[in-house]
Amino acid sequence: MVIHAGAGSGKTRVISHRVAYAVATGATDKRHVLVVTFTDKAAADMVQRLTKLRLTGVAVRTFHSAALAQLRFLWPDRHDGAPAPDVLASKPQLLVRIIRELPGGYRFTPSKDLADEIEWAKSRRLTPQTYADAAQSRVPPLPLELFVRAWKEYERAKDTAGRIDVDDMLLQTVELLETDDAAAQVVRERYGWFSVDEYQDTNPLQQRLLDLWLGDRKEICVVGDEDQTIHSFTGTSSDYLTGFADRYPGAAEFTLSRNYRSTPEVLALANRLLAADGRAKRLVAIRKSGPAPLIKHCYDGADELELITTRTRALLSEGVAGSEIAVLVRMNAQIPPIEAALTRARIPFQLRGEAFFARAEVKESVRLLRKLPRSLRGDQLRDALRARLRATLGFGSAEAGQGAESRERDASLTLLLDLVSGAIAESADIDPAGIADHLDVRAAEEGSGAADGVNLLTLHRAKGLEWDAVFLPALEEGSLPIRQADSDAELAEERRLLYVGLTRARRHVVLSWAERRIGPGDRESRKKPSRFLKDLEPPRPGAPVRPGRSPRTGTGPDGLTTELPGAPVAKRAGREAAVFELLQAWRLERSIEEAVAPSIIAHDSLLEAISQRRPSTPADLRRIPGLGPTKIERYGDEILAIVKSTAPG
DSSP: EEEOTTTTTHHHHHHHHHHHHHTTTTTSOOGEEEEEEESSSHHHHHHHHHHHTTTTOOOOEEHHHHHHHHHHHHHHTTOOOOOOOOEOOOTHHHHHHHHTSSGGGGGGGGHHHHHHHHHHHHEEEEOOOOOTHTTTTOSSSSSEEEEEHHHHHHHHHHHHHHHEOOOHHHHHHHHHHHHHHHHHHHHHHHEEEEEEESGOOHHHHHHHHHHHTTOOOEEEEEEEOGOOOOOOOGGOOOOHHHTTHSSTOOEEEEEEEEEEEOOOHHHHHHHHHHHHTOOOOOOOSSSOOOOOOOEEEEEHHHHEEEEEHHHHHHHHTOOOOOGGGEEEEEEEHHHHHHHHHHHHHOOOEEEOSOOOGGGGHHHHHHHHHHSSSTTTHHHHHHHHHHHHHHHHTTTTTSSSSSSSHHHHHHHHHHHHHHHHHHHHHHOTTHHHHHHHHHHHHHHHHHTTOOOTTTTEEHHHHTTOOOEEEEEEEOOTBTTTTTTOOOOOHHHHHHHHHHHHTTTEEEEEEEEEEEEEEEEEGGGGEEEOOHHHHEEEEEEOOTTTOOTTTOOOOBBBBTTSSEEOOOOOOOOOOOHHHHHHHHHHHHHHHHHHTTTTHHHHHOHHHHHHHHHHHHOOOOHHHHTTTTOOOHHHHHHHHHHHHHHHHHOOO
């Protein structure tokens, strides 16, 4: 079974209730169930849900924890009683020393970028020897020869230490189950009924492990949303989700399109964003109508910060709790100016994720700042610090890597220099120690976040969370989509990031972009609105309506603020309207006969799909998403008769 679960459609509830029902009805023994999640937090949440359903003792684990448990159990019998190797706390603990020995500016490459590329390669079962041929389209964080050399040294260091890393846990388990039939049989006797959450985030190695667990059985249900695939840089792929029915012919396929989280107005934006990319998917709101979303064109960054603080105050005054408000950004380095603005406005906030002043390069920069001669002042001070950052941390070096962490580091150091420039502008006579003290105060403010304050975090960290109100600032070309997104696949992932951000909001959403921003060296740069903002606009009167888009306009009179009210379904015309109305009447009669809610018979979205496609044969019915074999067998003839009754002549 594959369940395509749209954002906010209650997938965790669906999974937990399905497991509980299967156990309660005797379809499976709870001891044979394995529920796979992608994070420990999700696993804990699932256990809590099952406990509320009075079901305990079910195995709920991540791929990695399940693999490690199996490896530790099976390893001793196959290695003369020796225990399985210990697991490295993290790859960087070995990579840091290896990177320091690289030539020139390459020694400044962030260890996380190397660790991420090794993870991507291992997810495809590549080795240092096979990487070059198999990853020709990849751009590793180091030149190919250097990357392969560093990876080989990492593997040697790991073997010498008698350790394995988290990727090896999966690799070793896969190899064991592939080569040892007895071991595979032990695992298959233990687990025979599987449910996998967030299946769109599965990588090739995890899929292979899942196949080995399953064997030739078909007791598997996967749940996911291809439009929330935002971690492909780690090797994940939504292809396993979208191609599930092809790999398992006859598999049941369901779509959860009813959204219980967001208002119709919020979902109108999300639906338009997908429709603009050619997607037919449409989330249907269950919640009542709410306030209109806001798209704001700001004059500059300061104007945008004023927008965030002003609107936040208004939300707080309306009774929205600070902990129910979130500001979501593309990169960590975009957070500190928002922190400062909220601090000045006396609005409590909390950081979700790594704090800016806790980053290694920022702490090292403050240490270097304190070591500068006290006689330095003004521009000389800033220029001297920039030179130190270049020499010590590789700031601005083209050799320092091409990965995401390298970009985050350079963005952090650029912001730090901006903060130094700001301190100098306020007091031309301030010395290095004075600026360092000023930054220490900022760090203390950042570290003393309020548990009930406004949430500040990146879009990647926001997945799986939700709030009453969401701010999405800096929606500009170069920011979202990020400047490095060149390919169609990379741009599609940036679009999905915005989609994830939009669908975190329950009632309020504010999107903004700034026409001007201050860059390095206090230089002002002009910005363009993100191409995705255009996709969120309702079509102009008389313009053709794309699937999922509203025919209503909502442009403000000043041309800067766009209010986007909810999008009613476009008026149906002709035969489509006739089919839809007859189907609604039929559904009502059927629901009365069967004493069930009309939605149990069919959702509006399914009736819309039938009225649009107007099937004439059972084969046509089978091509309609959401109309599974059971419903076709039960209602197929009636549906075909209704469609035929509206045919011309």
